[in-house]
Amino acid sequence: MQELAYKRDKLMAILGGYPNLAVGFSGGVDSTLLLRAAREALGKERVLAITAAGIMCPQWEREQARALAAKMDVRQMEIPIDPLAIEGFRENTQERCYHCKRALFGKIVETAAEQGFQLLADGANADDLGDYRPGMRAVKELGIVSPLLEAGLTKADIRELSRQYGLSTAEKPSYACLASRIPYGTPITAEALLQVERAENFLMDRGFVQMRVRHHGEVARIEVPQAEIGRFLDAELREAVTDYFKEVGFRYVALDLQGFRTGSMNEGLKPKGE
Structure with missing residues (x-):
């Protein structure tokens, strides 16, 4: 201290x-x-x-x-x-x-x-x-x-x-620009950003606080903390998420078994010059 x-x-x-x-x-x-x-x-x-x-x-x-x-x-x-x-x-x-x-x-x-x-x-x-x-x-x-x-x-x-x-943001999860959900090299569109925003809002409404929806074209890859991965064993939740994500434009919905991690889109980057 x-x-x-x-x-x-x-x-x-x-x-x-x-x-x-x-x-x-x-x-x-x-x-x-x-x-x-x-x-x-x-x-x-x-x-x-x-x-x-x-x-x-x-x-x-x-x-x-x-x-x-x-x-x-x-x-x-x-x-x-x-x-x-x-x-x-x-x-x-x-x-x-x-x-x-x-x-x-x-x-x-x-x-x-x-x-x-x-x-x-x-x-x-x-x-x-x-x-x-x-x-x-x-x-x-x-x-x-x-x-x-x-x-x-x-x-x-x-x-x-x-x-x-006494700030209300003390426990607020880190939240990055929506463009960070789209893999480098994939052109960014307004439609893709809106898909991510709507999908993440849906998860927030169901109590997921720290999470990301990564946009891989037709595939939505969901990242949540490992402790919350088990929530998706609930068939009703899985069905609701899948139906809504398809409604906003995704064809497939995947759950990342590594769980949430900040900057996961940077994991495949190579240093300049390589």
Whole structure:
């Protein structure tokens, strides 16, 4: 706890050194803690939350972001984004996240500047350094600051601080852009993103909290924690899931026996040059 207190003090010192701050705000665990800490360090008038609104993000998450910003009494702006118009996104190469973040955060930076905020912060944390994250290169190129990362906060630290602040996101599962459900090399379409959103919403309505529906053309591959795989032994649940997934456009429905794992679409990636 002493180490966490040190990291928290470091975060507040970093934030307190800014003249003002715009926060790229998704309503996830990381950006919510960042916004709450910025509100405390800088005050209401010197903080702005900016949320991207597009088909790569589910509607429920945008609604949660609005509610969280209102509860923290922070001004929020939503800017419309069409990811399919971003060069390099639709093609879905391994650099998709770079191209998307370069365009998306570029627009957020412009919006922030128009509102008098010269600094934009993202919610990157120390754990993000351990996975394939091409979007972090775009963040660096645009001069975006990452206070949580700079303070050395891990995801576990962020969850604990969120509990201390009483934030409802403390136990919220990690949730990534819907495009991350589609294998690299498979072109991204609005139809595919909507299929994934509808399928995942269906599972959420049935009590699955941490899960993914990976889109493999006609096949939906469901990932849930290994402890919850047994739920699919229930014939009624299996039938309901299968019928609904076929209704939204999948032909086959598969359950991944390895269970849920973040970034499973990165498992087959080879380092550049190989």
